[in-house]
Amino acid sequence: MNMMIPAWVEGTLTPVDKLEVHQRGLRHKAVSVFVVRGMDVLIQRRAMGKYHTPGLWANTCCTHPDWDEAPEICATRRLREELGITGLHPEHRDHVEYRADVGLGLVEHEVVDIYLARADDTLKVTPNPEEVMETRWINYQDLVAEVARRPERFTPWMKIYLAEHSDRIFGPDMVYLASLTQD
Numbered sequence: 156m157n158m159m160i161p162a163w164v165e166g167t168l169t170p171v172d173k174l175e176v177h178q179r180g181l182r183h184k185a186v187s188v189f190v191v192r193g194m195d196v197l198i199q200r201r202a203m204g205k206y207h208t209p210g211l212w213a214n215t216c217c218t219h220p221d222w223d224e225a226p227e228i229c230a231t232r233r234l235r236e237e238l239g240i241t242g243l244h245p246e247h248r249d250h251v252e253y254r255a256d257v258g259l260g261l262v263e264h265e266v267v268d269i270y271l272a273r274a275d276d277t278l279k280v281t282p283n284p285e286e287v288m289e290t291r292w293i294n295y296q297d298l299v300a301e302v303a304r305r306p307e308r309f310t311p312w313m314k315i316y317l318a319e320h321s322d323r324i325f326g327p328d329m330v331y332l333a334s335l336t337q338d
Contacts, residue, residue, distance in 0.1 A: 160184065160219040170222045177207065180254070180262030186229045187217040187312070188245055188270045189324055190278070196298055196325075197280065199238065200289040201310070207257040210288070213310040215272075226268035234272070238290065239281030245270035249323040255311035263312065269324055295329055 159170035162183035176183050190197040199216065203209045216237045220229040227245065234240040249269040257263050280290055293301070302309050302317055316324060 158219075159222055161222055173219060174206065177257070177261040177263065180264050182252075182264045182266060183219060184226075185217065185219050185263075185265035185267045186226050186233065186270070187267050187316070188215050188230045188234060188272060189248075190215040190234070190240065190243065190272045190274050191295075191325070191329075192274045192276065192278065192292060194295050194329065195292040196295055197238075197274070197290060197292055198298065198313075199282065199287045202284060202286055202288045204285060207259060207261045207263075208310045211310045211313075212308055213313050214316065217267075217312065227270070230268075230270045230272075237283055237286040239283070240274075240278065243272040243274060243278075245272040249320055251316075251320055253312065253315045255315065257311060265312070267312075269316070269320070271324060271326075295325065 158173040160173050160176055160183055161168050162171040162176045162181040163169070164171065164181065171181060171183070197215045198212050200212050201209055216233045218229065218233040220226055227247065230245040231243075234243060234245070247268060248271045250267070251269060252266045254262065254264040282290055299317055302314055306314055
């Protein structure tokens with residue numbers, strides 16, 4: 156792997172090998188992007204070759220910035236690298252921190268810049284098979300219901316984002332509109 160990512164070691168931001176960061180549960184920088192089209196959210200199923208949480212559904216894309224890479228540049232880069240998506244302009248929505256066990260003795264302790272990008276029906280999505288095994292558009296309300304019904308199918312961070320940060324990620328209007336259509 157040998158990818159160095161920005162992590163805090165004894166209070167100092169330091170480049171640390173990505174696997175070591177997760178083995179030690181070090182607090183580190185991350186970027187997450189949600190692409191929406193009206194009330195629909197583009198989600199991805201992580202490739203089986205991923206070293207943690209393979210085969211689980213996650214938000215549109217998430218990653219760790221390169222050392223000294225601005226989060227907004229990282230967000231645009233990973234949309235292109237993971238999903239072949241270009242031409243969107245992710246908007247910064249939130250800054251959150253979470254800690255979650257991701258299996259195999261690995262821990263994500265992320266300080267995340269979260270972005271929202273709006274798309275239309277012409278958006279082309281071409282997943283990189285090394286990163287993503289499947290994508291789908293899902294209505295926001297259906298996504299929340301599916302995560303509640305089948306949480307084992309989703310990454311820990313996806314569950315945290317929806318449970319604790321939906322208003323700030325999607326905006327109160329989208330969350331409110333979804334609540335109006337619930338049975």
